[in-house]
Amino acid sequence: MNESAAPDDLDRRLVIATQAGLPLVPRPYDALAAQLGVSAELVKQRLGAMLDSGRIRRIGAVPNHYAIGYTANGMSVWDVDDTRIAELGEAVGQLDFVTHCYERPRALPDWPYNLFAMVHAGDRATVLARIDEIATLLGPACRARDVLFSTAILKKTGLRIGGD
Template sequence: MTIDAKDRRILTATQAGLPLAPRPFAVVGEWIGMDEAEVIARIERMMGDGVIRRIGAATNHYALGMLANGMSVWDVEDARAEDLGEQIGALDFVTHCYLRPRALPDWPYNLFAMIHGPDRVAVETRRAEIAAILGAACRENDILYSTRILKKTGMRLAKEGRPCSG
């Protein structure tokens, strides 16, 4: 998993986002002096090598009318957590779903699922759908509602190429 100077130029040029253009990689290529095919090939290689995990949109849920956003947390039997987590993550209203270790005795939850909706009633309805899927495998749950949007950015490269917060 090594990158060269050309890879670094691509990462630096795209770390704030891709240009909104019909051929964004051609525009990136113009910015850094490469043709579109080379930019695409290098990005594909970096994805295959795990340097880039994914390319995706960071949406503003409030602007999309999703005014209630809650991280639902669940204490699920460990033996069933992975299978149930896959089912929950496949729901169209869950945008993030992952397993994390518990922090006992204060934090018994091991399954996390982000739910968005136009209001809290809709989010609570969706939370009830998750509870029905988890059934008796879930011992306890809660939900933590967002009160504001935090800055959404990916990794940033420092001038020397070291990761820095962004």
């Protein structure tokens, strides 16, 4: 493949080449470029364009929380005033102990929660203390909350597409 290959073809090949993760080498974009027969600069440009357009959501590390000592993992769920969810979700997402924070639709009457925030720690007591910090931050905009603790490790993968 050369530098003049159609962006859609190169983008598809990049997704296939990276869907199991970036190469674990000091210069992963160079390794991808060599594999795809293009320059590392073009790899970075196309990945950036896919991020900007929303065709891919992120490029990031996915740590094994258990392996690094975070064995208590709690998904906190919150019933937050809809008029303030964007502002408050942003604030919760900025907390250094929150790894995932996002808005989800309620499923009334059984599930009133619209804000989710994942908290990791070495023990449940610490997770619960951190959830109390979130509650303080949310203040009266929060009407209800709960926490769901992980009981098993699940393999996390994104969408997989086949090669040519």
